[in-house]
Amino acid sequence: MHTKRIGKLGRIVLPKDILDRFQLDNGDQIDISFNETQIIIEPHRQTYVCAITGKVSSEAVKIGEAWISKEGIKKLIEYMDQ
Incomplete structure (x- = not known):
């Protein structure tokens, strides 16, 4: 102490x-x-709320006015591949 x-x-x-x-x-x-x-x-x-998953993340990238986590980017890529 x-x-x-x-x-x-x-x-x-x-x-x-x-x-x-x-x-x-x-x-x-x-x-x-x-x-x-x-x-x-x-x-x-710093924490961010992912615009795709809605989950709080300590790592995210800003695209426009939105923060997107790694998980959100993976989901976005999966969606684009459909």
Whole structure:
């Protein structure tokens, strides 16, 4: 456990070993949430809703205004081959 002091602007510095463990670097985004007893800090991982499958995916490509996952692309190719 690390004990840190909150600065005047409400800032804390995350220890290097934590940054390394979660592969965080200067400028990376984090998500901060809370429940009744904890403050939760997590690495931000972008997610996308596939326009074809409707499923949430962490990997997708943008075509026009739509995000399409690898699974969605496979389904699209199968549809085109019919």
